[in-house]
Amino acid sequence: MQYREIAGEKVGCIGLGCEHLDRKPAERAIETVGAALEYGVNLFDVFMPGCEVRENIAKALGERRKDVMIQGHIGSTDVKQQYDISRDLPTVQKYFEEALRIFGGYIDFGMMFFIDSENDYKNVFETGFADYVQRLKKQGDIRHIGFSSHNPVTAVKAIQTGLPEMLMFSVNPAFDMLPAAENIFDHFETDFGVGLFRGIDPKRAELYTLCAEKEIGITVMKVFGAGKLLSKEHTPFGKPLTSAQCLHYALSRPAVQCVLPGCQTREEVEGVMRYFGSTDSERDYAETLATMRNNFRGSCVYCGHCQPCPSGIDIAAAHKYLDIARLNPDNGTVKAHLQGVLGEPCIACGNCEERCPFGVPVIKNIAEAQALT
Ligand code: SF4
Numbered sequence: 001m002q003y004r005e006i007a008g009e010k011v012g013c014i015g016l017g018c019e020h021l022d023r024k025p026a027e028r029a030i031e032t033v034g035a036a037l038e039y040g041v042n043l044f045d046v047f048m049p050g051c052e053v054r055e056n057i058a059k060a061l062g063e064r065r066k067d068v069m070i071q072g073h074i075g076s077t078d079v080k081q082q083y084d085i086s087r088d089l090p091t092v093q094k095y096f097e098e099a100l101r102i103f104g105g106y107i108d109f110g111m112m113f114f115i116d117s118e119n120d121y122k123n124v125f126e127t128g129f130a131d132y133v134q135r136l137k138k139q140g141d142i143r144h145i146g147f148s149s150h151n152p153v154t155a156v157k158a159i160q161t162g163l164p165e166m167l168m169f170s171v172n173p174a175f176d177m178l179p180a181a182e183n184i185f186d187h188f189e190t191d192f193g194v195g196l197f198r199g200i201d202p203k204r205a206e207l208y209t210l211c212a213e214k215e216i217g218i219t220v221m222k223v224f225g226a227g228k229l230l231s232k233e234h235t236p237f238g239k240p241l242t243s244a245q246c247l248h249y250a251l252s253r254p255a256v257q258c259v260l261p262g263c264q265t266r267e268e269v270e271g272v273m274r275y276f277g278s279t280d281s282e283r284d285y286a287e288t289l290a291t292m293r294n295n296f297r298g299s300c301v302y303c304g305h306c307q308p309c310p311s312g313i314d315i316a317a318a319h320k321y322l323d324i325a326r327l328n329p330d331n332g333t334v335k336a337h338l339q340g341v342l343g344e345p346c347i348a349c350g351n352c353e354e355r356c357p358f359g360v361p362v363i364k365n366i367a368e369a370q371a372l373t
């Protein structure tokens with residue numbers, strides 16, 4: 001396992017989304033959670049409101065509960081259907097307090113559940129909901145405040161309140177190309193709405209860079225796009241991506257600290273953990289993304305194909321920090337990071353631009369980065 005950091009906590013970069021353990025026998029949770037623990041997984045997302053699945057996971061963790069972290073969701077209920085959202089405080093409290101009881105009296109990341117629409121935003125931040133969440137933290141019931149969202153515009157707004165310390169967001173190459181105004185759930189039963197893609201949506205790019213700038217760690221849901229990116233029939237690209245490519249894509253976005261694939265067997269856990277033994281070329285998503293090359297043209301996707309650079313510049317990392325610095329040129333930390341990856345001055349040899357599959361004007365961008373530091 002490789003570890004990254006969220007809100008000062010050391011988090012394995014692959015965690016476990018436990019959704020598919022819902023309505024399964026306890027033995028399945030014991031097998032899957034047990035396999036994840038063997039690989040060093042220490043972050044488990046438990047958004048499901050059902051008592052049985054939560055208890056199965058707690059049982060599977062046993063004494064190891066204290067060694068791992070739980071993302072528990074505040075406002076996730078099953079009042080009207082299996083997965084339902086509530087902002088009604090007595091209902092929210094009932095479900096969340098049950099999670100507290102089951103998971104040893106505390107939840108590590110208390111996630112304000114599903115803040116997608118303007119209404120969701122208002123119902124969380126302009127009512128007693130956010131006060132309740134702050135009380136939970138003050139009392140030590142939750143260690144950190146986070147939230148989940150699928151909408152980059154609303155997520156940016158939520159982060160700007162200054163309350164959340166982390167975010168769970170849907171990240172994969174197909175969603176990144178979906179205009180922010182589109183609801184991703186409208187595209188689950190389609191082929192992702194092929195006609196809608198137009199390169200990395202600027203609102204999503206803005207969200208990632210804002211998170212990186214404010215050190216809001218992102219945990220990732222839907223890393224395989226509900227399996228569609230792995231399938232020949234439904235991928236919007238010329239060919240399916242592999243599991244390693246999807247994981248690597250998400251893990252190479254700015255601010256992403258952990259991906260949470262939804263495994264439901266030991267074999268599935270072992271499958272995603274093969275990521276750590278994969279080679280750079282097996283992780284390389286650029287060729288597949290380039291089957292929609294025109295849509296990405298000119299935008300750096302941080303793939304690293306342009307290396308090596310004779311001046312020792314880490315070109316992908318420099319673009320990542322440059323994108324953040326463009327958002328806030330006065331951020332000294334970002335400038336320091338940028339300086340750390342710039343190496344010697346660019347000699348404009350042009351090797352990188354020849355190698356870049358996406359037509360990024362690297363020389364111009366590196367000059368801009370060097371001028372900023
Ligand atoms: S400049 Fe091009 S090749 Fe280099 S990391 Fe960006 S997209 Fe990839």
Ligand code: SF4
Binds near residue numbers: 312347350353
């Ligand atoms: S043009 Fe500049 S950034 Fe690109 S490989 Fe040459 S020295 Fe490095």
